[in-house]
Amino acid sequence: MSARILIVDDIETNRRLLEARLSAEYFEVLCAADGQEALDLCVEQTPDLVLLDVMMPGMDGFETCRHFKNNPVTRHIPVIMVTALDEREDRIKGLEAGADDFLTKPLDDVALFARVRSLLRLKQLTDELRVRERSLDTEGEPVLDVEVPSGAHIAVVAVDDRTAARLAAKLPDDVAAQSFGDPRDAVQAIGAGVDLVVVDLTSKHFDGLRVCARVRSDAATRNTPILAVVDPDARDQMVRALDLGVNDVVTRPVDAGELAARIRTQLRRARYADKLRDRLDESLELAVTDPLTGLFNRRYLASRLDQAAEGFARVGEPLSVILFDLDQFKEVNDKHGHAAGDFVLKAFADTLKSQLRAIDIAGRFGGEEFLVILKDTAADCAADAAERVRAAVARQDFSVKATGDTLNVTVSAGVAQMRDGETVGQLLDRTDAALYDAKNGGRNQIVLSRAKAA
Amino acid sequence: MSARILIVDDIETNRRLLEARLSAEYFEVLCAADGQEALDLCVEQTPDLVLLDVMMPGMDGFETCRHFKNNPVTRHIPVIMVTALDEREDRIKGLEAGADDFLTKPLDDVALFARVRSLLRLKQLTDELRVRERSLDTEGEPVLDVEVPSGAHIAVVAVDDRTAARLAAKLPDDVAAQSFGDPRDAVQAIGAGVDLVVVDLTSKHFDGLRVCARVRSDAATRNTPILAVVDPDARDQMVRALDLGVNDVVTRPVDAGELAARIRTQLRRARYADKLRDRLDESLELAVTDPLTGLFNRRYLASRLDQAAEGFARVGEPLSVILFDLDQFKEVNDKHGHAAGDFVLKAFADTLKSQLRAIDIAGRFGGEEFLVILKDTAADCAADAAERVRAAVARQDFSVKATGDTLNVTVSAGVAQMRDGETVGQLLDRTDAALYDAKNGGRNQIVLSRAKAA
Numbered sequence: 001m002s003a004r005i006l007i008v009d010d011i012e013t014n015r016r017l018l019e020a021r022l023s024a025e026y027f028e029v030l031c032a033a034d035g036q037e038a039l040d041l042c043v044e045q046t047p048d049l050v051l052l053d054v055m056m057p058g059m060d061g062f063e064t065c066r067h068f069k070n071n072p073v074t075r076h077i078p079v080i081m082v083t084a085l086d087e088r089e090d091r092i093k094g095l096e097a098g099a100d101d102f103l104t105k106p107l108d109d110v111a112l113f114a115r116v117r118s119l120l121r122l123k124q125l126t127d128e129l130r131v132r133e134r135s136l137d138t139e140g141e142p143v144l145d146v147e148v149p150s151g152a153h154i155a156v157v158a159v160d161d162r163t164a165a166r167l168a169a170k171l172p173d174d175v176a177a178q179s180f181g182d183p184r185d186a187v188q189a190i191g192a193g194v195d196l197v198v199v200d201l202t203s204k205h206f207d208g209l210r211v212c213a214r215v216r217s218d219a220a221t222r223n224t225p226i227l228a229v230v231d232p233d234a235r236d237q238m239v240r241a242l243d244l245g246v247n248d249v250v251t252r253p254v255d256a257g258e259l260a261a262r263i264r265t266q267l268r269r270a271r272y273a274d275k276l277r278d279r280l281d282e283s284l285e286l287a288v289t290d291p292l293t294g295l296f297n298r299r300y301l302a303s304r305l306d307q308a309a310e311g312f313a314r315v316g317e318p319l320s321v322i323l324f325d326l327d328q329f330k331e332v333n334d335k336h337g338h339a340a341g342d343f344v345l346k347a348f349a350d351t352l353k354s355q356l357r358a359i360d361i362a363g364r365f366g367g368e369e370f371l372v373i374l375k376d377t378a379a380d381c382a383a384d385a386a387e388r389v390r391a392a393v394a395r396q397d398f399s400v401k402a403t404g405d406t407l408n409v410t411v412s413a414g415v416a417q418m419r420d421g422e423t424v425g426q427l428l429d430r431t432d433a434a435l436y437d438a439k440n441g442g443r444n445q446i447v448l449s450r451a452k453a454a
Numbered sequence: 455m456s457a458r459i460l461i462v463d464d465i466e467t468n469r470r471l472l473e474a475r476l477s478a479e480y481f482e483v484l485c486a487a488d489g490q491e492a493l494d495l496c497v498e499q500t501p502d503l504v505l506l507d508v509m510m511p512g513m514d515g516f517e518t519c520r521h522f523k524n525n526p527v528t529r530h531i532p533v534i535m536v537t538a539l540d541e542r543e544d545r546i547k548g549l550e551a552g553a554d555d556f557l558t559k560p561l562d563d564v565a566l567f568a569r570v571r572s573l574l575r576l577k578q579l580t581d582e583l584r585v586r587e588r589s590l591d592t593e594g595e596p597v598l599d600v601e602v603p604s605g606a607h608i609a610v611v612a613v614d615d616r617t618a619a620r621l622a623a624k625l626p627d628d629v630a631a632q633s634f635g636d637p638r639d640a641v642q643a644i645g646a647g648v649d650l651v652v653v654d655l656t657s658k659h660f661d662g663l664r665v666c667a668r669v670r671s672d673a674a675t676r677n678t679p680i681l682a683v684v685d686p687d688a689r690d691q692m693v694r695a696l697d698l699g700v701n702d703v704v705t706r707p708v709d710a711g712e713l714a715a716r717i718r719t720q721l722r723r724a725r726y727a728d729k730l731r732d733r734l735d736e737s738l739e740l741a742v743t744d745p746l747t748g749l750f751n752r753r754y755l756a757s758r759l760d761q762a763a764e765g766f767a768r769v770g771e772p773l774s775v776i777l778f779d780l781d782q783f784k785e786v787n788d789k790h791g792h793a794a795g796d797f798v799l800k801a802f803a804d805t806l807k808s809q810l811r812a813i814d815i816a817g818r819f820g821g822e823e824f825l826v827i828l829k830d831t832a833a834d835c836a837a838d839a840a841e842r843v844r845a846a847v848a849r850q851d852f853s854v855k856a857t858g859d860t861l862n863v864t865v866s867a868g869v870a871q872m873r874d875g876e877t878v879g880q881l882l883d884r885t886d887a888a889l890y891d892a893k894n895g896g897r898n899q900i901v902l903s904r905a906k907a908a
Contacts, residue, residue: 002667026667213456
């Protein structure tokens with residue numbers, strides 16, 4: 001996977017060296033000599049990843065990283081901080097400034113590229129969602145702040161109960177931890193309710209990567225962040241873990257502060273992605289729903305009817321539609337007010353849903369008109385369904401809570417089955433004509449279109 | 455990256471061997487002994503990839519593959535066909551049955567895993583889109599058939615003009631090919647208009663992977679399929695190419711039939727993903743738009759107003775709103791019909807858009823009411839904008855084409871600026887009260903809410 005990487009370092013030799021190594025791996029490279037240049041370049045060129053030196057004159061790496069993470073335009077770009085000194089405090093400071101990882105110079109190529117690949121893979125997935133989401137908004141990134149609430153559910157998996165419990169004891173106080181000393185139990189128990197998994201890979205008697213692979217390949221936990229604990233000299237294992245889809249790695253002896261910072265980073269990323277997914281799903285649902293009744297809207301009905309008509313044309317499955325229209329609905333609105341009108345529409349929608357099969361597609365066609373698409377259903381059967389709805393409505397008391405009025409609501413319907421060579425428009429015209437006959441015949445009745453084919 | 459892989463082979467030893475190798479790489483493995491079992495397992499367990507033996511008694515690999523690809527539930531799962539015989543005809547037959555690749559036994563682990571990783575990475579991206587898309591539909595995969603139209607734009611890149619032209623001559627007749635004998639020209643010319651890139655990696659005097667990396671890391675061509683030409687013994691290069699994001703590989707000497715089949719597969723996959731993206735974007739846009747006027751809808755206005763109010767509370771940026779209401783609109787509907795009413799709403803929406811700044815957020819609030827959110831704008835300035843709209847509407851002739859009637863349309867507006875400690879509901883109430891005053895004052899005027907803070 002190729003990508004554009006921004007190197008930020010005040011020393012030119014360092015930049016040139018790193019550029020040569022990344023370029024040999026076919027990455028496109030951008031360079032900046034200080035924090036400000038980096039921030040400007042990031043906004044202009046939106047790289048896929050930033051390698052950020054800690055010690056720079058003027059704005060140092062920590063401050064630069066905080067700026068990156070405070071700017072909605074650059075916030076999603078992963079940052080790896082690079083330093084010559086491996087001080088625990090610095091590492092935590094870097095992670096808390098929002099860095100995704102903190103590596104020590106001299107950089108080991110294999111470890112660096114494994115980490116870069118892993119971060120790019122995750123970014124690629126969120127990018128797909130971000131680009132879609134952006135079409136909702138006229139001004140940049142919509143999901144601005146994703147706080148990490150306390151109480152996250154964390155599963156800790158290790159070779160035995162004692163080791164697992166000891167590792168769990170290092171977790172921050174504000175999480176709900178569950179430790180597993182048996183990988184089989186862990187694999188069974190880790191499901192959608194778990195927010196993060198910590199797996200200890202340091203035991204020779206237990207292949208923790210197997211647990212990681214299982215968590216990653218299961219649909220319910222595919223996006224659950226995994227943090228692996230490795231020995232500092234187990235480079236191959238670390239690379240393997242990252243390539244398998246482990247999100248982050250912490251080395252032994254585990255420092256509780258660093259663990260907490262890395263967990264926060266992972267939870268924040270995961271929640272950001274979840275929020276993007278949720279918002280997209282919600283918007284998509286809104287796009288097909290009538291807000292008042294919760295039924296499908298006209299646009300969606302039209303597209304499903306076209307689809308069903310194609311199915312009829314291709315395999316000849318019978319297709320019928322019902323068009324309902326509430327009788328004298330204008331009077332309800334005029335006499336009892338709009339609130340009462342809305343109440344009746346909602347109550348009718350509920351009746352409609354309760355009287356139809358799950359596979360029937362019901363929606364509000366506009367005003368007080370409702371359309372039902374019945375696939376694989378002949379006209380007689382559709383007429384029975386329409387009659388069932390009509391009778392249920394006629395039986396029902398529509399009493400408006402706010403006013404105490406009891407309304408006498410009835411409904412008329414036209415029913416038609418699609419004919420060979422007929423268009424959707426012609427089918428709807430026939431249904432409409434049948435509805436018209438029902439209204440003219442005195443309302444509170446259904447009429448089945450029986451006219452000859454055109 | 456871990457995943458669930460289905461092995462289909464009638465010989466148990468083959469299955470066991472392959473299972474052991476995949477399992478050692480931490481893949482989850484499912485096994486099926488014949489085509490029917492494979493199809494059943496695929497529907498039940500939806501693996502991420504299928505390794506399919508060609509020669510099986512009963513339903514052979516070709517037929518099984520065609521079944522996979524004809525079923526909407528399994529269609530998106532990549533299939534690698536595996537055979538002991540390397541016949542050109544079989545290879546093309548497999549690709550045409552919908553296989554993503556065709557490998558020869560004995561399988562080389564490195565080559566196999568590189569291909570598996572590459573296919574899984576691509577699948578992961580489309581899966582994110584598919585899952586979202588599915589929420590639109592109650593019955594499975596909505597994008598059923600993605601035909602490959604002819605006339606695809608294909609760029610061919612090689613070490614020199616002659617080699618590029620010779621390779622381009624092997625492309626199918628129904629594509630528009632452009633060949634590049636200079637990688638710099640190619641990188642310059644390959645943009646969003648190119649549907650697929652073929653890169654010849656067989657020359658020692660030209661690093662074609664550099665071109666692949668560039669195409670992959672550029673935002674405009676990030677999803678453009680790349681097909682690389684390699685020497686049959688250049689395994690490392692092939693692995694490298696796939697890991698860099700090249701979508702498929704064809705070996706020299708290039709067979710025109712195989713090239714055509716592989717190009718078709720790639721174009722089909724790319725168009726499928728594009729279609730998913732387009733449909734999502736379209737649905738998302740529909741979710742925020744009022745269908746009649748094309749302005750934002752009430753739901754979207756409400757969420758943007760909440761967002762703007764938060765901005766006001768946080769940094770104190772002045773925030774104003776205008777509520778427009780068309781004067782005596784009910785008369786337009788009653789006298790001239792609904793079509794005329796719709797025409798007036800649309801014409802007003804156009805005027806509104808032309809008179810406001812691009813950063814103002816304008817939408818239909820319901821019926822004949824329109825709301826405008828003006829961020830970073832004080833009341834006086836908002837009142838000026840409202841007055842500009844009012845005057846433009848008063849000047850304008852609303853002549854209805856269909857009827858020839860010229861309507862005299864005017865608009866009234868209430869304007870208010872958000873106050874400290876005020877809720878969005880209170881702000882809208884004040885704006886509504888100002889609008890009421892404008893109506894009572896004789897219409898065709900704007901009123902600025904100046905009442906004291908609560």
